[in-house]
Amino acid sequence: FRIGAVALPCNTQLRAADLAHRVAVADPALALGEDDLLDGxxxxxxxxxxxxxxxxxxxxxxxxxPxxxxxxxxEDPALIVFTSGTTGEARAAVHPQRYLFGQRLQAEHWFGARPGELAWCTAASGWSKSARNAFIAPWLGGAAAYLHAGRFDPAERLAICERERxxxxxxxxxxxxxxxxRTELRPVPSLRRLVSAGEPLNPEVMRAFHSGLGLDIHDGYGQTETGALTGALAGEPVRDGSMGKPLPGIELRIDEGELVVRRATCPTFFTRYLGSDPYVEEWWRTGDRVHADGDGHLWFEGRDDDVIISSGxxxxxxxxxxxxxxxxxVSEAAAxxxxxxxxxxxxxxxxxxxxGEPGDELARELQEHVKRQTAPYKYPRVVEFAESLPKTASGKIRRAELRAGAGA
Incomplete structure (x- = not known):
């Protein structure tokens, strides 16, 4: 960054067509990486x-x-991150130099690494959370960053945390x-703080970690274009299932159910998409539907086009x-x-x-289970079983693809 080069991190799972799209849009001067990956x-x-x-x-x-x-x-460019949408080609969001030092806000108030500590952000390269939290957030807090080249293995994740402290x-x-x-959750003496972002985290999972590790998971929310916007703030109690409160100084409001952010108050807001004019509107519409409780905690409902309207x-x-x-x-589910x-x-x-075995009996059992867990009008009248769910490169469920399969 100090020499004025612009970084474009890529996920190692990208294929030739994905790389060709990025080259066509960004016109990179140099590609760096593992030798076998550069073949594509x-x-x-x-x-x-x-x-x-x-x-x-x-x-x-x-x-x-040197x-x-x-x-x-x-305002000079520093970073390009391609967004993973549910439809169409990925778009290249350009972040300026202020994006780097603007990360201090979330590094201090949400990520929470302290001087002398060791922080591990497991996000794969190419994901915006990796760009800001693999190195930048730990370094801004005076901590060291840990990297692990292996694939995710639930059985070894806590063991690595123990071994590497x-x-x-x-x-x-x-x-x-x-x-x-898939694992037996147990206390890890060195672990002090757990954070999560990318999509909402189920309250029952948060409770399982509190019971097994004695730690809360501090959920947060942001977008590729905005950087971090909200989080379970350091030093404040966690509300399981909430995406936290706005980070200090960031102005958010809920407009007809949709979360919007005032651009000028967000220090990590992008400048433009490659091939498009700079974004100059006062407010950025996130497309995410949320509600707030009486104490200012925000709760994610779904994407603007994901919310289901049934009988009003x-x-x-x-x-x-x-x-x-x-x-x-149930391992995973999409509605x-x-x-x-x-x-x-x-x-x-x-x-x-x-x-368990997929079939009508288990489907009815799941329907009754949902009725017991939440308001009965929310229960799924149709239950289907699948080997896996379609996801973007960053792990988000492609609900648009699933809706298309039902003719919605």
């Missing part, structure tokens, strides 16, 4: 593999003087769910999904609208099982 980069882009990078950085070899620090303006663990909600379902009732998919995954047989002649729409649930 389109021709014409200069590449440097880890072997060559290692040789360049070898202090035992003659080296050229590049001088550039004279940079806070991790103090702050930042994981995706899916990882917390899988740990709660507004049903947030997350409420249904939380009820379903609290059943011991979407399905058209209905009488009710306009009904709740349709797609369930991935942890155990």
């Amino acid at each position: 980069v389109p021709g014409g882009v200069e590449c440097m593999g880890l072997t060559e990078i290692g040789a360049v950085l070898d202090e035992e070899r003659p080296q050229a003087p 590049a001088a620090a550039a004279d940079l303006d806070p 991790i103090n702050v663990l930042c994981q995706a909600p899916t990882e917390y769910r899988m740990l709660a379902k 009732y507004r049903i947030g998919p997350f409420e249904v999904e939380s009820a379903l995954v609290s059943h011991p047989a 979407v609208a399905a058209p209905d002649a009488e009710r306009g729409a009904i709740v349709r649930a797609i369930v991935v099982l942890r155990s």
Whole structure:
């Protein structure tokens, strides 16, 4: 960043077509990475593999003087992150230099790493949470950052935290769910703080970690374009299932159920999408539907196009999904609208099982379970079983794809 180069992190699971799209949009001057992954980069882009990078950085070899620090303006570009949408091609959000030092807000009030600690953000490269929390947030707090190259293994995650003496663990909600379902949760002496972001975290999973580890999970919320906006703030009690409160100084409001943010109050707000004009409107519409309680805590209901309207009732998919995954047989679940002649729409649930046999008997059991967990009008009148759920590269459920399968 200090030399004025603009970083474009990519997920290692991207395929040739994904890389070609990024090259066409961003026109990178240089691609760096593992040698085998660089094979998928389109021709014409200069590449440097880890072997060559290692040789360049070898202090035992003659080296050229380092590049001088550039004279940079806070609005000069620093980072490009491609957004993962439910439809259409990914868009390239450009973040300026102020995005880097603007991270101090969430680093101090949500992420919460302290001087001398070791923080581990498990988010894969290419995800905006990785861009700001793998290194930047720990360093701004005076902490060191831990990296792990292996794939996610629920059985070894807590063992790594014990061995490496991790103090702050930042994981995706899916990882917390899988740990709660597939491992025996136990105290880890070094762990002091757990944080999560990316999608809502089920209250029952948060309660499981509090019971097993003696720690609360501090959920947060943000978007690729905005950076972190809310969080369970350091030093304040956690409300299970809430996305927390606005970070200090960030002005949020709820406009007809949709969360909007005043651009000028968000220090990590992007400047534009590549190929588009700068965003200059006063308010940014997130497309996410939330409500606030009397104490100012915000609660996620769903995307603007995910909320299910059935017989006049507004049903947030997350409420249904939380009820379903609290059943011991359920590993994951998604709730979407399905058209209905009488009710306009009904709740349709797609369930991935942890155990048990799919069929009508289990479907009825899950329906009754949801009725016991939440308001009965929210229960899924249709229950289907699947081996997996369609997801974006960052792990978010592609509900639009599931809705299309039901003709909604």
